Amino acid sequence: MNDICCIGHITLDKIITPKQTTYMPGGTSYYFSHGIYHLNDYKHYKLVTSLAASEYQSVDELRAKGIDVEVIPSRHTVYFENKYEENQNNRTQRVLAKADPFTVDKLKHLEARFFHLGSLLSDDFSLDVIKYLSTKGTLSVDAQGYLREVRGENVYPVDWAEKKEALNYVDILKVNEHEAAVLTGSTDYREAVSLLHEWGVKEVLLTLGSEGSLIYAEEKLYRIPAYPPKEVVDATGCGDTYMLGYLYMRNKGASYPEAGAFAAALSTIKLEKSGPFSGTENMALAIIKESELKPEEIK
Numbered sequence: 001m002n003d004i005c006c007i008g009h010i011t012l013d014k015i016i017t018p019k020q021t022t023y024m025p026g027g028t029s030y031y032f033s034h035g036i037y038h039l040n041d042y043k044h045y046k047l048v049t050s051l052a053a054s055e056y057q058s059v060d061e062l063r064a065k066g067i068d069v070e071v072i073p074s075r076h077t078v079y080f081e082n083k084y085e086e087n088q089n090n091r092t093q094r095v096l097a098k099a100d101p102f103t104v105d106k107l108k109h110l111e112a113r114f115f116h117l118g119s120l121l122s123d124d125f126s127l128d129v130i131k132y133l134s135t136k137g138t139l140s141v142d143a144q145g146y147l148r149e150v151r152g153e154n155v156y157p158v159d160w161a162e163k164k165e166a167l168n169y170v171d172i173l174k175v176n177e178h179e180a181a182v183l184t185g186s187t188d189y190r191e192a193v194s195l196l197h198e199w200g201v202k203e204v205l206l207t208l209g210s211e212g213s214l215i216y217a218e219e220k221l222y223r224i225p226a227y228p229p230k231e232v233v234d235a236t237g238c239g240d241t242y243m244l245g246y247l248y249m250r251n252k253g254a255s256y257p258e259a260g261a262f263a264a265a266l267s268t269i270k271l272e273k274s275g276p277f278s279g280t281e282n283m284a285l286a287i288i289k290e291s292e293l294k295p296e297e298i299k
Contacts, residue, residue, distance in 0.1 A: 001111045002068070003044040003251050005137075006032045007125075008118025009099045010049045010058045011078040015236055015274075018086055022274060025058040026080060028118020028142060031237035034276035035244045035266070037065050041252075046070065046112065050099050051077040072106050074099040078120060082236060091235075093148075093155040095121070104132045114138045114247050118240065119145025127162050134169035140247055142239065143175045147182050157182055168200035172250075174243050176207045189214055190221065190298075203256065207242055209235075213264060214298075215256045224260035225293035227268040234274040241270040241277045245284070257295035261288050 006029050013026030029049045036042045047062065050072040062069050079097040084090065101123050115133045117125050117140070124145050133139050146160040159182055160166065167173065173196060175183065180192040193204045193216035204216040212226040245263030254262070265284035270277040 001044075001113070002046040003041075003112065004036070004114045004116065004247055005046045005048060005110055005112035006116045006118060007048045007102060007107065007110075008032075008116075009074075009078045009120055009124065010051050010055065011080050011120065012055065012097075013236070014079075014081040015234070016081070016083040017234065018084070024275065025055070026082075026236065027078065027120055028116075028240045028243075030058065031240035031276045032116065032118065032244045033062050033067050033069070034065075034278075035237075035241050035270070036248065037062075037067060038278055039248055039281045041248075042067070046110075048072065048102075048107065048110065050074040050102065052099070072100075072102070076100075080120075084235065094153045095150045095155055096153055098150065101126065102129055104128050107133065110136065112137050114140060114251055116140040116142070116243060116247060118142055120148070121145050122147070122149050122158065122160075127166055130166050130169050134171070138171045139169060140172035140243065141170045141174070142243060143173060143179050143183065144239070147179050159183065164199055167196065170201050172203040172205065172247070173201040174205040174207065174239065174246075176209070176239065180206055193221065205242070205246060205260070207239055213242070213260060215260045217256045220256075221298045222257045222260060222295055223298050224257065224264050224295050225291070227265055227287050227291055227293060229268045229271045231272055233272055235271060236274075237276055238267045238270055242267045244277070257297070261295050 008029035011027035015022045033047045046068045048070045055077045076097045081094040149158040184192040184195040186192045196204045206214040213224040215222045242263040245266035249259035249262045265287040269279035
């Protein structure tokens with residue numbers, strides 16, 4: 001039995017920022033897996049990914065670190081181009097190739113306390129996959145992929161067609177402010193997280209970039225601060241790092257605000273460097289301890 005199982009495609013990423021252009025692997029599964037390796041307890045973590053044989057080097061690197069990786073072969077690897085403006089919260093994307101979707105048949109044997117679906121595109125995980133995995137453990141979903149439709153090479157924002165049925169089976173949902181507005185039709189953060197909660201999500205995580213994040217659970221709303229980075233270098237993977245930190249601490253029995261603060265601290269450390277989180281658990285805990293910014297319940 002694994003504590004946390006992340007399921008998602010490892011991608012090929014072309015990252016364009018005002019300072020540089022970088023080619024590297026990416027995707028939720030990549031950032032999540034490399035990040036958890038730097039935390040104290042990663043031995044009960046498993047990654048399930050799908051990519052073409054030509055990109056198996058990404059898997060070999062993770063396995064060399066001792067990460068348990070299961071590969072479902074795919075005809076192609078997802079190929080993203082991410083272009084950032086000076087404001088790292090602003091990103092445009094193109095998709096140059098797609099991988100095969102995940103199916104219930106390929107996932108039936110998995111056992112874990114927490115399953116995290118790192119959706120990148122709208123057809124990565126069907127409603128059947130969500131329903132099935134919800135019976136196996138606590139199900140966490142990043143909404144981003146469900147709201148991305150590829151036409152040609154361009155990515156267009158769309159609503160999640162099956163959201164009201166699907167969210168009944170989702171325990172933990174991560175959205176940013178744009179995704180929350182698309183899903184709920186509301187730009188009022190409190191109203192948006194309340195609606196998602198009403199639709200069945202037990203823990204709603206709303207990330208707001210440099211403004212911090214909100215967590216809505218058990219009819220309570222918590223504001224989690226964003227800890228200021230020394231320098232903003234690369235925001236790619238910050239949302240995945242946030243989820244890594246949150247699930248890691250929830251698995252250890254941390255409260256919602258404690259898990260959110262740890263997630264925020266990990267994201268700050270990741271923001272200061274290109275590539276996945278490469279700090280330590282103690283660095284994140286020190287940021288929380290030394291900061292005057294504290295999580296708070298909003299009445």
